[in-house]
Amino acid sequence: MGMITISGMKLRKLRKSKGMTIKELADELGLSSSTVGMYERGERSPNVKTLYRLAHFFFCRCRLLS
Template structure:
């Protein structure tokens, strides 16, 4: 698995990480990272997925099955005249599309800033803030009470 080892090393170098740093993030030994990079050992499926998630690439990219690193979905075309996003499912407002994307992010167990994972406490705070930002019915401030 020399392709895997080379790609792992390249990704690690792009992030200016040492083998020790990557090992700590993946909760594996430094020697395992070194053996993966030299092609002396193959990672388990769980470790392979962890590496792909950490570097935001596909497992197919790591294994050399594709040269496309990108994990993102195909981009929707924007229509400037009516502020909508055109997708295969029809026309959707940009606000609704953004809400859907944020809701998907909120469902994830792990959140990262670059390649640095947030703690559980930080994730909870981010999720709470994002929920407030995209709530379906935002509170109306300054509206008089109807009973008055």
């Protein structure tokens, strides 16, 4: 599966809107805290499967995260 560029700022905003820490979001998605932190800082991009998991968790379309 390919990698998708997402907006770290949008991801951080969505996470904070749910009152979650990076660790809480990572645990919910089965990811490491460092991975979620890298997504938010724009140092890493999720694969397609993870992008869909993020969109499903936040009840949004994948486009909202890019």
